[in-house]
């Protein structure tokens with residue numbers, strides 16, 4: 268488990284609009300990387316191209332390469348559904364299937380991939396995934412109750428368990444704590460710290476403290492103005508980005524002078 272991502276010369280378009288321009292970035296396996304930057308600079312857009320999730324948006328397309336341990340995700344014959352099982356995604360709002368039980372929510376991704384599994388294998392996956400998402404102790408006595416009966420923070424951990432269940436190499440998180448209270452946020456941050464033992468994690472966040480707390484490296488994106496493309500401005504160790512960035516715009520952003 269856990270692979271590196273290498274992005275070369277990536278442009279992302281919505282129709283004719285160039286939303287993100289010329290990104291080159293190398294993300295090591297078993298690290299946490301934070302994407303930060305002002306609203307509209309293309310963080311979510313770029314994140315979605317790392318598992319071809321942008322392809323569900325009509326007109327969205329890329330130029331360039333995204334390599335997972337050397338294999339181009341955009342190579343001919345590569346199935347985007349397979350890509351998304353290798354590179355999972357957790358969204359801003361927890362999105363468990365509301366009428367489905369906790370157990371079936373964990374197994375949903377596996378069933379989507381048409382995998383047939385025995386009851387005992389399924390039980391094992393449910394337990395290990397919920398353990399991996401630090402949720403097992405809170406839900407082990409109510410696995411057959413609907414996922415919607417959990418708190419927001421628990422629902423987000425359930426979504427992480429669902430992502431882990433398909434045994435991905437990489438987990439992408441798009442502002443996973445923005446709908447959560449501070450206690451649930453800390454629980455997710457602790458979890459992210461543990462997840463990097465097994466997975467490569469990439470997280471988009473508006474919260475500078477969060478980026479500083481959870482990530483090894485930080486990528487700062489910026490935009491020159493409305494209608495202009497977002498660009499990767501600086502990418503370095505998180506401590507460097509926050510204490511000694513080399514670009515003035517990075518310093519202005521992390522010190523709260525804009526954005």
Ligand SMILES: Nc1ncnc2c1ncn2[C@@H]1O[C@H](COP(=O)(O)OP(=O)(O)OP(=O)(O)O)[C@@H](O)[C@H]1O
Nearest residue numbers: 281286304305306307308309310311312313324497
């Ligand atoms: N589905 C879409 N169709 C057309 N344009 C889009 C779409 N989604 C995003 N955009 C545009 O692409 C640009 C980048 O948006 P994106 O949401 O990736 O930025 P962001 O940095 O994640 O912003 P935020 O921090 O506000 O979430 C913006 O100009 C946005 O309006």
